[in-house]
Amino acid sequence: MQKYSGFGLFKHSLNHHEDWQRAWRNPTPKKKYDVIIVGGGGHGLATAYYLAKQFGVTNVAVIEKGYLGGGNTARNTTIVRSNYLWDEAAHLYEHAMKLWEGLSQDLNYNVMFSQRGVLNLGHTLQDMRDIERRVNANRLNGVDGEVLDPKQIKEIVPHMDCSENTRYPIMGASWQPRGGVARHDAVAWGFARGADMHGVDLIQQTEVTDLIIEDGTITGVKTNRYGEIKADRVGCVVAGNSGVLAKMAGFELPLESHPLQALVSEPIKPILDTVVMSNHVHGYVSQSDKGDLVIGAGIDGYNGYGQRGSFPTIEHTVQAIVELFPIFSRVRMNRQWGGIVDTCPDACPIISETPVKNLFFNCGWGTGGFKATPGSGNVFAASLAKGEMHELAKPFSMFRFHNGALIDEHGAAGVAH
Amino acid sequence: MFHIYCPHCGEYREEEEFHAKGQAHIARPLDPEACSDKEWGEYLFFRKNPRGLHHELWVHAAGCRKFFNVTRDTQTYEIKEVYKIGEQPSFVTEE
Ligand SMILES: Cc1cc2nc3c(=O)[nH]c(=O)nc-3n(C[C@H](O)[C@H](O)[C@H](O)COP(=O)(O)OP(=O)(O)OC[C@H]3O[C@@H](n4cnc5c(N)ncnc54)[C@H](O)[C@@H]3O)c2cc1C
Numbered sequence: 001m002q003k004y005s006g007f008g009l010f011k012h013s014l015n016h017h018e019d020w021q022r023a024w025r026n027p028t029p030k031k032k033y034d035v036i037i038v039g040g041g042g043h044g045l046a047t048a049y050y051l052a053k054q055f056g057v058t059n060v061a062v063i064e065k066g067y068l069g070g071g072n073t074a075r076n077t078t079i080v081r082s083n084y085l086w087d088e089a090a091h092l093y094e095h096a097m098k099l100w101e102g103l104s105q106d107l108n109y110n111v112m113f114s115q116r117g118v119l120n121l122g123h124t125l126q127d128m129r130d131i132e133r134r135v136n137a138n139r140l141n142g143v144d145g146e147v148l149d150p151k152q153i154k155e156i157v158p159h160m161d162c163s164e165n166t167r168y169p170i171m172g173a174s175w176q177p178r179g180g181v182a183r184h185d186a187v188a189w190g191f192a193r194g195a196d197m198h199g200v201d202l203i204q205q206t207e208v209t210d211l212i213i214e215d216g217t218i219t220g221v222k223t224n225r226y227g228e229i230k231a232d233r234v235g236c237v238v239a240g241n242s243g244v245l246a247k248m249a250g251f252e253l254p255l256e257s258h259p260l261q262a263l264v265s266e267p268i269k270p271i272l273d274t275v276v277m278s279n280h281v282h283g284y285v286s287q288s289d290k291g292d293l294v295i296g297a298g299i300d301g302y303n304g305y306g307q308r309g310s311f312p313t314i315e316h317t318v319q320a321i322v323e324l325f326p327i328f329s330r331v332r333m334n335r336q337w338g339g340i341v342d343t344c345p346d347a348c349p350i351i352s353e354t355p356v357k358n359l360f361f362n363c364g365w366g367t368g369g370f371k372a373t374p375g376s377g378n379v380f381a382a383s384l385a386k387g388e389m390h391e392l393a394k395p396f397s398m399f400r401f402h403n404g405a406l407i408d409e410h411g412a413a414g415v416a417h
Numbered sequence: 418m419f420h421i422y423c424p425h426c427g428e429y430r431e432e433e434e435f436h437a438k439g440q441a442h443i444a445r446p447l448d449p450e451a452c453s454d455k456e457w458g459e460y461l462f463f464r465k466n467p468r469g470l471h472h473e474l475w476v477h478a479a480g481c482r483k484f485f486n487v488t489r490d491t492q493t494y495e496i497k498e499v500y501k502i503g504e505q506p507s508f509v510t511e512e
């Protein structure tokens with residue numbers, strides 16, 4: 001496999017970039033694998049990568065019904081942070097953050113991870129109490145964080161209206177300097193290339209239509225293109241379609257699917273070099289390297305599989321953004337889209353064994369799973385390699401909804417992103 | 418944008434006046450103490466999530482503030498019927 005480097009770029013420029021190797025193969029699946037991963041989004045591909053690279057399990061296939069990274073991975077607003085309230089969640093997201101920090105080097109692929117900092121604004125006394133509590137909890141868990149007052153915020157984001165003359169004046173914020181954004185497609189492609197390099201078969205345009213279960217143990221999957229493919233272990237990482245796969249396996253998951261929308265403006269000159277989020281007025285914005293403002297809305301309150309999202313929701317978000325940044329009021333919006341997010345009752349994911357032996361699920365990331373991509377893949381790979389859940393994954397068992405050990409992250413999950 | 422008929426007000430109103438409250442017809446267990454952890458967990462947290470017809474509870478939050486039921490397609494978003502609490506739907510869902 002070709003290694004990417006500055007020198008390579010120069011060399012290939014000499015013949016007009018026409019002889020680059022393909023980033024991954026397009027193989028026909030074998031009859032049997034040690035591990036099959038269903039779903040080729042960021043999380044599935046990261047799982048495959050770490051399985052092969054770190055845990056030496058290379059007889060692995062990823063089966064994706066569309067193209068790689070075409071699900072929510074391609075639809076998200078790419079915010080990365082780890083300032084979650086509870087220990088279990090903070091440990092998991094911080095594990096991901098540490099992997100992000102070395103990811104481009106590790107993958108030899110520029111995922112454009114940019115630690116430009118994330119501000120979570122507070123507009124009420126209660127917001128500020130919650131922010132102080134969360135920042136203190138973060139620090140105890142080794143996660144960076146500070147509480148800022150409006151003057152300090154103004155220094156970081158001079159264009160934001162931090163005055164007292166707004167409907168919901170900004171009273172302060174939490175600030176995680178190590179947070180930021182990454183390039184979503186590059187993350188999927190980098191993991192895909194890395195997995196392929198270590199021998200993983202990436203099978204695209206192939207849908208898993210059934211799970212083969214004998215005596216309570218999974219033995220393989222049925223596909224629409226290649227019939228049955230056997231496997232010792234199967235990991236499902238299919239986000240919004242998890243309920244459908246669980247039904248094939250004969251159990252239910254406490255997930256509900258909602259549309260979540262985002263929109264981007266036309267590209268403009270650099271104006272915002274950090275990420276601003278507000279739970280209270282509900283909106284968030286950052287600026288991509290291309291120059292467009294990336295704005296995220298909330299989920300629609302009702303269940304839905306229509307990949308569009310409702311108008312009142314987007315209107316509400318734009319109101320919030322214009323209130324925070326009056327200077328953006330005449331920026332033209334270019335595109336708007338929606339993704340279907342699989343939300344869990346406690347706003348935390350499910351990374352879990354299931355009632356079926358050797359079948360594992362990684363889902364329920366809802367509105368905020370992009371930031372966890374490397375960490376989620378890493379702990380899920382460890383679990384699939386050993387057949388036993390990784391320490392960081394254990395609290396996220398699907399059985400927590402029966403024994404009551406929920407991890408309520410509605411506060412820190414906050415704005416839907 | 419939905420136009421939803423509130424059976425209490427007897428009028429169509431815009432989506433923004435309403436809140437979706439999730440799955441309809443969830444019966445509280447008659448004897449909660451007798452439930453196993455699994456049964457109680459399922460009552461609290463497990464909801465139907467069909468791609469298709471769904472019976473759901475809505476509230477006319479910025480109107481009469483009363484609750485009612487809706488049968489809606491979660492794929493096409495078509496509202497098939499609206500009916501009062503205590504009434505039975507005429508559309509059958511898959512599950
Ligand atoms: C508008 C929006 C904004 C967001 N913003 C943020 C953000 O700022 N920060 C953040 O951290 N998160 C954000 N998220 C959430 C984030 O996008 C997701 O949590 C994350 O991308 C999920 O990754 P995944 O790999 O699990 O899922 P996906 O990328 O959806 O991958 C699942 C894959 O499974 C495949 N699949 C499904 N069924 C089958 C089958 N039967 N057979 C084979 N393949 C199948 C699908 O085709 C899909 O490619 C946002 C989401 C949306 C919609």
Ligand SMILES: [Zn+2]
Binds near residue numbers: 425427477483
């Ligand atoms: Zn009414």
